[in-house]
Amino acid sequence: MSVKKSMEDLTKDLQAKRAELEQGGGPDRLAKQKKDGKLTARERVDALVDPGSFEELGLFAQHRQTLFGMAGKEVPADGVVTGAASLDGRLVHLASQDFTVLGGSAGELHSHKVADAMEMSLHTGSPFIFINDSGGARVQEGIDSLSGYGRVFFTNVELSGAVPQVSLICGPCAGGAAYSPALTDFIIMTKKAQMFITGPQVIKQVTGEQITAEALGGADAHMAHSGVTHFTAEDDADAINICKRLLSFLPSNNLEDPPRLPHDNNVDPNPALRTIVPVEGKQAYDVRDVICGVVDRGDFLEVQAGYAPNMVVGFARILGRSVGVIANQPSYLSGAIDINASIKSSRFIRFCNAFNISLVTLVDVPGFLPGVQQEYGGIIRNGAKMLFAYSAATVPKIQVILRKSYGGAHLAMCSKDLGADRVYAWPTAEVAVMGAEGAVEIVFRKEMEKAEDKAARRAELIDEYRSTFSTPYVAAGRRLVDDIIDPADTRRHLAQALEYLQTKRDHRPPKKHGLIPL
Numbered sequence: 001m002s003v004k005k006s007m008e009d010l011t012k013d014l015q016a017k018r019a020e021l022e023q024g025g026g027p028d029r030l031a032k033q034k035k036d037g038k039l040t041a042r043e044r045v046d047a048l049v050d051p052g053s054f055e056e057l058g059l060f061a062q063h064r065q066t067l068f069g070m071a072g073k074e075v076p077a078d079g080v081v082t083g084a085a086s087l088d089g090r091l092v093h094l095a096s097q098d099f100t101v102l103g104g105s106a107g108e109l110h111s112h113k114v115a116d117a118m119e120m121s122l123h124t125g126s127p128f129i130f131i132n133d134s135g136g137a138r139v140q141e142g143i144d145s146l147s148g149y150g151r152v153f154f155t156n157v158e159l160s161g162a163v164p165q166v167s168l169i170c171g172p173c174a175g176g177a178a179y180s181p182a183l184t185d186f187i188i189m190t191k192k193a194q195m196f197i198t199g200p201q202v203i204k205q206v207t208g209e210q211i212t213a214e215a216l217g218g219a220d221a222h223m224a225h226s227g228v229t230h231f232t233a234e235d236d237a238d239a240i241n242i243c244k245r246l247l248s249f250l251p252s253n254n255l256e257d258p259p260r261l262p263h264d265n266n267v268d269p270n271p272a273l274r275t276i277v278p279v280e281g282k283q284a285y286d287v288r289d290v291i292c293g294v295v296d297r298g299d300f301l302e303v304q305a306g307y308a309p310n311m312v313v314g315f316a317r318i319l320g321r322s323v324g325v326i327a328n329q330p331s332y333l334s335g336a337i338d339i340n341a342s343i344k345s346s347r348f349i350r351f352c353n354a355f356n357i358s359l360v361t362l363v364d365v366p367g368f369l370p371g372v373q374q375e376y377g378g379i380i381r382n383g384a385k386m387l388f389a390y391s392a393a394t395v396p397k398i399q400v401i402l403r404k405s406y407g408g409a410h411l412a413m414c415s416k417d418l419g420a421d422r423v424y425a426w427p428t429a430e431v432a433v434m435g436a437e438g439a440v441e442i443v444f445r446k447e448m449e450k451a452e453d454k455a456a457r458r459a460e461l462i463d464e465y466r467s468t469f470s471t472p473y474v475a476a477g478r479r480l481v482d483d484i485i486d487p488a489d490t491r492r493h494l495a496q497a498l499e500y501l502q503t504k505r506d507h508r509p510p511k512k513h514g515l516i517p518l
Ligand code: HXC
Pocket: 101, 102, 103, 104, 105, 106, 134, 135, 136, 137, 138, 139, 140, 145, 146, 149, 150, 172, 174, 175, 176, 177, 178
């Protein structure tokens, strides 16, 4: 007759079992993970959330695979740590893949655990954070692992626009597994990580191209070339800090406003703003100096800093309120809008709109970038994304015209006609259908041909056109500009407008969804 164990013994067994499972792949594999310069799955969770706040769910989950040597094989937590926690005092849900357990590969149970945590995010209106470090779908589990990932993708889409989703890529993220991060709002990638759909070996077999894994799918490649990632982190600790900082700007869900931080009410003039932008339209400067000159403590979290640098986007605060800043960057391609800049800014605008973050747009743009590659690449379809994103956005929208604002690009940078609630222009602003040089070629070509001194007549006409249209006064006369302001007072105007616009409501006709030109 078997004797029932005492409660004390059962509790000891439980503690031993728990301790064993928390060791993941065991001391040797954990040591290797550390030797590789990475934190372990549990260390990442500890570093991310408030001390003592993590509630783990599913530690005892076990796969049910019996083939390919898996029968009875212990796979601690099925290779992923999942649960709820508080982060800077706010609820989050998370999943952290454990590379020491079968390479963090995602079996059926693994993916169900991830998707369950995601659904808890949705039900509780809290952000979801997915720390990736995995060889992808668990090959031994075949289509069960494929199906599990399918549920993760589906749930990513359910959460999209309802709660913020952030992916940290801290190790391999290979094959179809890369599509879960791609479905989230922000990807933070460490320099130890690699992401690709097909690796170098498959590429060599199929296309003959030779490339290293790092050059193909490293953090720098995804920032500079593919635009897949939003932040590059030195290491795990840096990625976690970026994640925390990013979340600090965001509400927990789409029904809340972003948290307003304490502020000192300081809107004193900043005379430095009068000297950053050269009056001469062709001279370059760094628009980030303007951004830092108007936002709280010069604190600006730039998103996709290494991608399409002709457009700067990111988060900041004005009197403690989160804002999304979109700005042309005259120091790169003269700030012209190309395909990548349009895609980058449109995505950012839509994120801000989904999560009730007001938009501040700083304009100094000569136009859309001309070129055969731009036209063949679909600058029409892709540039239209900006028009669509701004027009569809119902959050407070403020445009500040710093200098040039020409043509379609003027409209695309959130003009009055695209629903800007406030348009401010600096005295240097030039609002025109196109630059004066181009305009006289179209309107006065014949007249210039007839002139004795063609160059002198051309210069005269350019001057005339510029002084007529290339000022903020004509646009203000047509109520396309609400006010022409001293640059030094920009912060005060923005703070006041954000205050007065906080109750803005903009109801659109009901429909399933609009059809942004993809
Ligand atoms: C099962 C896996 C695995 C996987 C790694 N492992 N990936 N087990 N399924 N997908 C196991 C390895 O067998 C090994 O187990 C352990 O994890 C560590 O892996 P190593 O190869 O020793 O580590 P490393 O040299 O650091 O290389 C890591 C890696 C490599 C680059 C991720 O393991 C790799 O290329 N894995 C396969 C990646 C891949 O092709 N994934 C696609 C899966 S199919 P042992 O016990 O030997 O230590 C897929 C389809 C899409 O994703 C599904 C929809 C999303």
